[in-house]
Amino acid sequence: MKKVLSTAAALGLCLYLPAAALAGGGPSNDAILRELQELRAQVSNQQAEIDMLKGQKATAPADMEYVKTKVTAQGEHIEALEKKKGFAVSGNEFIDGIKLKGDLRVRYEMRDKDYKVGDDTSRERFRSRFRLGGVWDNKEENWQVAAGIASGDYTNPTSTNDTWGDTSPFQHTRINIDYAYAKHKWNDVSMTLGQAENPYKSSWILWDTDVRLTGLTLAYGQKEGVFATAGGYGAKLVHDDNTSMLYMGQVGYNGAFSEKGKFTVATGYHTYTNSMINEDSALGKDALFGFGSVDPNNYKLNIGDLYGDVSLPVGPVQLKMYGQIWKNFGADGKIGQSQAGSKFPQTPGDNDLGWVVGADTKFDNFKLGYAYSMVEADSLFGYLSDSDFGDGLSKTNKKGHRVQLGYDLTKNWSTDFTFFNYKRIEDFASAKEDHVNLFQLDVNYKF
Numbered sequence: 001m002k003k004v005l006s007t008a009a010a011l012g013l014c015l016y017l018p019a020a021a022l023a024g025g026g027p028s029n030d031a032i033l034r035e036l037q038e039l040r041a042q043v044s045n046q047q048a049e050i051d052m053l054k055g056q057k058a059t060a061p062a063d064m065e066y067v068k069t070k071v072t073a074q075g076e077h078i079e080a081l082e083k084k085k086g087f088a089v090s091g092n093e094f095i096d097g098i099k100l101k102g103d104l105r106v107r108y109e110m111r112d113k114d115y116k117v118g119d120d121t122s123r124e125r126f127r128s129r130f131r132l133g134g135v136w137d138n139k140e141e142n143w144q145v146a147a148g149i150a151s152g153d154y155t156n157p158t159s160t161n162d163t164w165g166d167t168s169p170f171q172h173t174r175i176n177i178d179y180a181y182a183k184h185k186w187n188d189v190s191m192t193l194g195q196a197e198n199p200y201k202s203s204w205i206l207w208d209t210d211v212r213l214t215g216l217t218l219a220y221g222q223k224e225g226v227f228a229t230a231g232g233y234g235a236k237l238v239h240d241d242n243t244s245m246l247y248m249g250q251v252g253y254n255g256a257f258s259e260k261g262k263f264t265v266a267t268g269y270h271t272y273t274n275s276m277i278n279e280d281s282a283l284g285k286d287a288l289f290g291f292g293s294v295d296p297n298n299y300k301l302n303i304g305d306l307y308g309d310v311s312l313p314v315g316p317v318q319l320k321m322y323g324q325i326w327k328n329f330g331a332d333g334k335i336g337q338s339q340a341g342s343k344f345p346q347t348p349g350d351n352d353l354g355w356v357v358g359a360d361t362k363f364d365n366f367k368l369g370y371a372y373s374m375v376e377a378d379s380l381f382g383y384l385s386d387s388d389f390g391d392g393l394s395k396t397n398k399k400g401h402r403v404q405l406g407y408d409l410t411k412n413w414s415t416d417f418t419f420f421n422y423k424r425i426e427d428f429a430s431a432k433e434d435h436v437n438l439f440q441l442d443v444n445y446k447f
Contacts (some may be wrong), residue, residue, distance in 0.1 A: 096139045102132035102148075103446040107161070111392055112437040123392075127161040131178060142185045146196075150178035158208035158387040179212050192217040192231075199229055200250050201266040201307050203324040205356045205373045205386050213246070224254050227266075236276045244276035252307075261312035271330070272301045272381070289383040290395055293342040300330025301381055318362045325355040331378035340377035340397040343430045351397070351426070354379035358402075367406035367416075374399040376425060389420055393436045399425045400435075416442040 107127045114120050133148025152160040154176040162173045181194030192199070195214040198207055213233045221227025230249040238244050252266025277299060280291040291299070305326035312319055331348035338344040338351065358371030373389065375382075375398050382395030390398040400422025408414045423435035 096137045099135045099137070100132070101134075101447070102130070103444060105129040105442055105444045107443075108441045110439045112439075113392055114434045114436070115432055116434050117432075125166075126164040128164070128173060129160050129162070130173065130175075131160060133178065144183040144185075145181070146183070147180040148178040149175050151175060152210075157212070158210050158384060160210050188220055188222055190217075190219045192219070199231075200248060200268060201252060201264060202268075202305075203307065203322060203356050203358070204371075205375065205389060206305065206324060206326060206354075206380060208384060208386050210387075211384050213248075215246075221254070224256060226253055227251070235272060236279075238275040238279045242275050244279075245273045247271055258312065261310070263308070263310045265306075265308045267304070267306050269302075269304045271303070274300065277301070290339040290381075293337055293344075294339065294348070295333040295337045298332040299337065299348065299378075300332070301328060302330035303328045303380060316363055320360045321358070322360075323355070323357040325353070326379060327354075328352040328379050338377045338397075339382050340394060340426075343428055344377055344397065344426065345428050346377070346426060348378035351376040351378050360404075365408040367404070367408075369402075369404035371402045372400070373402070374425060388418075388438060388440070390422060391420075391436070391438055393422060393433055394424060397425050398422050412446050414444045414446075416440075416444065418442070 105128065107129070109125055109127060111123045112120060113122070129151055131148060131150040133146060135144060135146040137144055150160040151162040151173050153162075153174060160178065165171060177195075179195050179197060181192050181196040183190055183192045183196075193216050195212045196217070198209075198211055198213055199217050199219060200207075213231070215231055215233030217229065217231035219227070219229045228249075228251045231247075233246040233248070234243045235246045236244045248268065248270040250266050250268030252264060254262070254264050256262045274296065276289070277291050277294065278296045280287045280289045281294055281296040281299075284292050286292070303326055305324060307322075307324045309320060309322035328348075329352070331352035333348045335345060335347050336342045338346070338348050340351075344351075354373070354375040356371055356373035358369065360369040361367070375385065375390070375396050377397035379396065382390075385395065389400070389402065390396075400420065403419045404416065405418075406414060406416040418438075418440040420438040421435065422438075423433075424431060
C-alpha cells in the first residue's frame with residue numbers, strides 16, 4: 001500500500017504542476033490568441049491614423065510622435081505574446097521558464113558466472129530506464145527549483161532500472177521521485193537544499209551514478225579556477241529517532257592548458273556518523289548494507305580520495321583520461337570483521353585502499369572507453385559504489401576491467417555496449433565463484 005500511495009503521489013505531482021500552470025497559473029493558448037487578435041486590430045487602426053496624419057500638414061509633430069510610440073509599444077507586446085504560444089505559463093511572474101529533459105533506455109543484459117567447482121551459470125534479462133525532470137528558473141531572485149521522476153525500485157539507491165517481468169508477467173513499471181531540490185546563487189557561490197545529483201568530482205566506481213544525496217550543499221567556483229564543495233546529508237533514519245549523517249568536503253581546480261585542452265584535480269573527504277553502522281551490524285547475517293560482520297565499536301567510514309582528469313584532442317579524436325585513489329582511514333578490526341564477510345581472511349586495516357584508471361575517446365559518432373579498478377574489501381561503502389561492477393560476486397574485494405563501445409545514430413538516438421570482467425582480489429575457500437563476465441547492450445533516446 002505504501003508503494004502504491006508513493007507512486008500515486010509522484011504521478012499526481014507530475015500531473016498537477018503543468019495543469020496548475022496552464023489552468024490556474026496563467027492564460028491559456030486560446031486566451032493568448034484572442035488577445036493577439038484584439039491587439040492586431042488596434043495596431044491596424046493606429047496605422048490608419050498615422051497614414052491620415054501624414055496627409056495632414058497641420059498636424060503637430062507631438063501628435064505624430066505620440067501615435068508612433070503607442071504603436072511601437074503595442075508591437076512589442078504582440079511579439080512577447082507570440083513567444084508564449086505553445087508554452088506553459090506560470091502564475092508567478094518571476095518564473096522565467098521550465099526546461100524539461102529526460103531519457104529512455106532499453107537494455108539487454110547477460111551475466112556469466114564461472115565457478116571453481118561445478119557447472120557455470122548464466123542469467124539473461126531485459127531492463128528499462130525512464131527518467132524525466134524539469135527545472136524552474138527564477139532569474140529575478142536567482143533561485144532554481146528542480147524535480148524529476150525515474151523508473152526503478154525506490155528502495156535501491158544505486159539503480160533506476162526496471163527489470164521486465166521480475167515479479168509478474170508484463171508488470172507495470174515503477175515510477176519514483178528521482179530528485180527534488182532548490183538552488184540559490186550568489187555570484188560564484190551556490191546553495192542547494194533537497195535531494196540532488198552528486199555534486200562532487202568523482203569516477204564512476206566510488207559512487208554509483210544513480211545515487212542522489214539528500215541534504216544541504218554549499219559550492220564555490222567557476223568553470224575555471226579554484227572550486228570548493230561541502231555539505232551535510234541525511235543518509236539513513238535509524239530506529240525512527242536518529243538520522244545517520246554523511247558529511248563531505250572537496251576542494252580542487254579546473255584549468256586549461258590549450259585552447260581545447262583542460263584538466264581537473266580534486267581532493268575530498270567524507271565520513272558517516274556511526275548509528276547506521278551500529279544498526280546494520282546488529283542484524284548480523286541479515287545485514288542490509290554490508291556491516292553484518294564488522295565491529296561497530298572500531299569500524300568507521302572515514303574516506304579520503306584524490307581525483308584527476310585530463311581532456312584534449314589527439315588529431316580527430318577527443319580523449320579524456322582519468323584516475324582516482326581512495327582510502328578508508330576508519331577501517332579497523334580483526335580478521336573476519338570486514339565488509340567482505342566473516343570468512344574474509346584478512347583484517348579491514350590491511351584492505352582499506354582502492355583505485356581506478358581509465359580513458360574515454362570520441363571520434364565522430366563513435367565512443368570507446370576502458371577502465372581498470374581495484375576495490376579492496378574495506379576501502380569504501382560498497383552498498384553505494386557502482387552496482388554493475390561486482391554484480392553477482394561482491395560489493396567490495398573486487399578487481400577487473402570495464403570496456404565500453406558506443407555509436408550515436410542521431411543527435412538523440414545512440415547505442416552502447418559494455419563489458420565487465422571481474423574477480424576477487426583476495427580469494428578464500430568459501431568463495432565459490434572464480435570470476436564473472438557481464439555483458440550489456442543499450443539502446444538510448446535522450447530528449
